[in-house]
Amino acid sequence: MVTLTYASITARKIIRYTVFFIIFLIVGKMFLGVALGIYHKIFPPPPPTPTVAYGKLPKLPFPERAKLNLNFTLETPEGGLPTTPSLIKIYFMPKLSANLLSLDFAKERAQSLNYEINPETLSDSLYKFYNKTTPSSMQIDIITGAFSVSYDLNVDQSPLAVRPVPPEVAVSTARQFMTSANVLPEDMTGPTSHQFLKYESSGLVPAVSLADSNLIKVHFFRKSFEEMPSLTPVPNEGNIWFIISGLKERGKDVLAGEYHYFPVDETQSSTYPIKTADQAWQEFTAGNYFTASFGAANDGENIKIRRVYLAYYDSGELMDFYQPIYVFEGTDKNFVAYIPAVTGDYYGE
Numbered sequence: 001m002v003t004l005t006y007a008s009i010t011a012r013k014i015i016r017y018t019v020f021f022i023i024f025l026i027v028g029k030m031f032l033g034v035a036l037g038i039y040h041k042i043f044p045p046p047p048p049t050p051t052v053a054y055g056k057l058p059k060l061p062f063p064e065r066a067k068l069n070l071n072f073t074l075e076t077p078e079g080g081l082p083t084t085p086s087l088i089k090i091y092f093m094p095k096l097s098a099n100l101l102s103l104d105f106a107k108e109r110a111q112s113l114n115y116e117i118n119p120e121t122l123s124d125s126l127y128k129f130y131n132k133t134t135p136s137s138m139q140i141d142i143i144t145g146a147f148s149v150s151y152d153l154n155v156d157q158s159p160l161a162v163r164p165v166p167p168e169v170a171v172s173t174a175r176q177f178m179t180s181a182n183v184l185p186e187d188m189t190g191p192t193s194h195q196f197l198k199y200e201s202s203g204l205v206p207a208v209s210l211a212d213s214n215l216i217k218v219h220f221f222r223k224s225f226e227e228m229p230s231l232t233p234v235p236n237e238g239n240i241w242f243i244i245s246g247l248k249e250r251g252k253d254v255l256a257g258e259y260h261y262f263p264v265d266e267t268q269s270s271t272y273p274i275k276t277a278d279q280a281w282q283e284f285t286a287g288n289y290f291t292a293s294f295g296a297a298n299d300g301e302n303i304k305i306r307r308v309y310l311a312y313y314d315s316g317e318l319m320d321f322y323q324p325i326y327v328f329e330g331t332d333k334n335f336v337a338y339i340p341a342v343t344g345d346y347y348g349e
Helices: 002-042 102-112 167-180 277-285
Strands: 071-074 087-092 126-130 136-141 147-151 192-200 203-206 215-220 240-244 254-259 265-273 290-293 302-305 307-313 324-330 335-340
Touching: 071 277, 102 126, 102 136, 167 192, 167 215, 167 240, 167 254, 277 307, 277 324, 277 335
Parallel strands: 071 302
Antiparallel strands: 087 265, 126 136, 136 147, 147 254, 192 203, 192 215, 215 240, 240 254, 290 335, 302 324, 307 324, 324 335
C-alpha cells in the first residue's frame, strides 16, 4: 500500500512538473519572440548586398509608341503603394546564332508541318515555305527561330464554313501544332487568352461571342518568375499566338500565327537593386513611362491607377537579360504602363 501511495504521489509530481515545464517553454518562446522583435527594430539586420554580376544592364527595348497627355490619381484597394523587395533577380538569356545546320533545321520544322522543303529565299536569314495541299505559307528566321504562318482565305474559305472550336480546344490545337514542330517551350506555361474573330470584306474583325465568330485567336504567355507575371509589350497579346478554325483537317486548322520566343536560363541569375514603389510612382507621374495599353483613355484625362505591381518584361525580341518592370494599371480605362524596375545607376547609356 505504501509503495502504491508513493508511486501515485510521484506520478502526480511528474505530471505537474511536466505541465509547468511546457507552460514555461510556451511563455519563454513568446517572450523570446517579443524580445527578438524589439531587438530587430532597434538594430535591424543590414540589407542583402546585390551581386550585380552583369554590370551595367542594357535598357529595356520598349517599342516606340505615342503618348497622351494624362494625369494620374492613385486609388488602389490597399489605399497606397505596395511594399516591394529591395533586390530582384536578373536572368541571363542565351545568345542565338545561325550555324550551317540552321536552314536544315528550318526545313525539318517545315516538313513536320506539311510544308514543302524547298523554300523561297527572302533574305540571308529569312525563308518562306509553302504548304503542300493548302494556300498556306510559313516564314522562318533561321537566326532567331521566329516564324509566322498565314493562310490565304481569298483562295479557300472552307475554314470559315464551320463554327470555331471552344477556346480550350483551340489552345490544345495550337499546343499540338507547336509540339509537332518541336517548338513548344517548357516555360510557356503561363495563362492563355483568346479573342473571337469574324471574317468580313475588310478582313478579320473582333466578334462578341463564339456563336458570332468564324475563328478564334489564342495567345500564350511565359510562366511567372519569382512569383511575378511575365508581360509583353501589349499586355493582352502574347509573343506566341495562333488563329484556329473549326476544321480538324491538317493545314486548315491553324490558319495564322506568330512565334517569337527567346529562352531564359533559370540557372544563371544575379541580384540587382530596384526602385522603391514610391520612387517608381514619382517617375511614372513625371511621364517617364512606356504605354503598353491606352485602353479607353483620351488626351487630357485623369486616370485612376488601381494596381501597382512588379512583373518581368517579355519583349519578344532578342535580349541579353530578363528584367523586371513596375506595372501601373488603370483598370477602369484599361490603361497599362511600364517603367524599368532596376535603379537607374545600373543601366548603361
